[in-house]
Amino acid sequence: MSGMQSIIELIEKKTSERTQAILRDAELIKEQRLREAREKAKEVEQSQVNKAKAQAKAELTRHEAAARLRAKQRLLTSKETVMAEALKSAKDTAFKVVGTKQYDQILTRLAIDAAQKLNATEMEIVLPEGQSSALTTTEISKAIKQATGVKTEVSVAKNTVRATGGVVVMTKDKKKWVDNTFEARLDRLHSELTDKIALALFAEKKA
Amino acid sequence: MCAAHDEIDEIHLAEVAAQKRIEEAERRAKEIKEEAEAESQKILENAAAAAKENTKAITSETEAKKKDIDRRVQDETDRRVAHLETTAKEHMKDAVKIAVKIILAEE
Numbered sequence: 306m307s308g309m310q311s312i313i314e315l316i317e318k319k320t321s322e323r324t325q326a327i328l329r330d331a332e333l334i335k336e337q338r339l340r341e342a343r344e345k346a347k348e349v350e351q352s353q354v355n356k357a358k359a360q361a362k363a364e365l366t367r368h369e370a371a372a373r374l375r376a377k378q379r380l381l382t383s384k385e386t387v388m389a390e391a392l393k394s395a396k397d398t399a400f401k402v403v404g405t406k407q408y409d410q411i412l413t414r415l416a417i418d419a420a421q422k423l424n425a426t427e428m429e430i431v432l433p434e435g436q437s438s439a440l441t442t443t444e445i446s447k448a449i450k451q452a453t454g455v456k457t458e459v460s461v462a463k464n465t466v467r468a469t470g471g472v473v474v475m476t477k478d479k480k481k482w483v484d485n486t487f488e489a490r491l492d493r494l495h496s497e498l499t500d501k502i503a504l505a506l507f508a509e510k511k512a
Numbered sequence: 513m514c515a516a517h518d519e520i521d522e523i524h525l526a527e528v529a530a531q532k533r534i535e536e537a538e539r540r541a542k543e544i545k546e547e548a549e550a551e552s553q554k555i556l557e558n559a560a561a562a563a564k565e566n567t568k569a570i571t572s573e574t575e576a577k578k579k580d581i582d583r584r585v586q587d588e589t590d591r592r593v594a595h596l597e598t599t600a601k602e603h604m605k606d607a608v609k610i611a612v613k614i615i616l617a618e619e
Contacts (some may be wrong), residue, residue: 335545361570396615498611
């Protein structure tokens with residue numbers, strides 16, 4: 306082989322090596338790029354699905370909570386409606402006792418109840434307008450003494466109170482009083498009334 | 513002298529041919545890289561489309577589940593309200609009696 310032939314063969318050999326290297330590198334870069342793309346695609350897809358699943362889960366939790374709240378409000382409204390009906394019925398029934406035979410007994414009881422709370426020696430009973438009563442102040446005085454041990458003078462006041470029924474009892478000096486009219490009791494005892502009505506209406510009887 | 517010139521020419525021709533082959537290989541390598549870029553882009557686009565489809569399916573499933581929840585809670589509430597009203601009806605007289613006693617200070 307001549308020197309020239311050797312040089313040409315060397316050039317061709319080197320060229321082949323170089324071109325193979327160029328193409329091999331390109332293929333390797335391609336493989337690497339595709340592998341990265343597949344990984345990224347998988348990651349992106351999984352991440353979006355996970356995000357959607359998490360959003361769905363949160364949305365369902367919120368939706369169920371809102372539905373439960375609406376249900377609770379509906380139950381509460383039903384309870385309140387029935388309780389209001391019971392309270393109205395009780396109010397009507399109580400107001401109907403005015404003028405009946407038992408009304409004086411009720412007034413006496415309300416007067417004693419109020420007088421005991423005042424704990425004074427001289428008291429006045431104020432009745433609703435237009436309700437003259439056969440209320441016996443002696444009986445009230447006696448009952449108060451029995452309950453408190455203090456001798457008390459009780460009288461019926463000339464002035465009246467605007468109410469459907471019941472009494473207002475005040476100390477002689479008018480500094481302290483207890484309003485035991487039906488309206489005042491309804492107002493003052495509203496919480497106790499609703500509690501007991503609810504208990505009576507909705508408490509499950511034990512088997 | 514002439515033979516030496518011929519040899520130089522042949523070597524020069526071999527070098528030119530070699531340069532051409534290298535340029536061709538480089539051109540092909542560039543094409544391979546561009547193909548890789550396009551394929552990668554396609555893979556990502558497909559993944560985005562698949563994710564969009566999956567999200568759509570999840571949203572649709574969620575809507576169905578919401579309707580199930582509404583139905584379930586509604587049925588449950590209907591039953592509870594009916595039970596509450598029945599119980600209340602049974603005990604209405606007692607409740608009114610208790611309330612009247614409180615208003616009239618009977619207890």
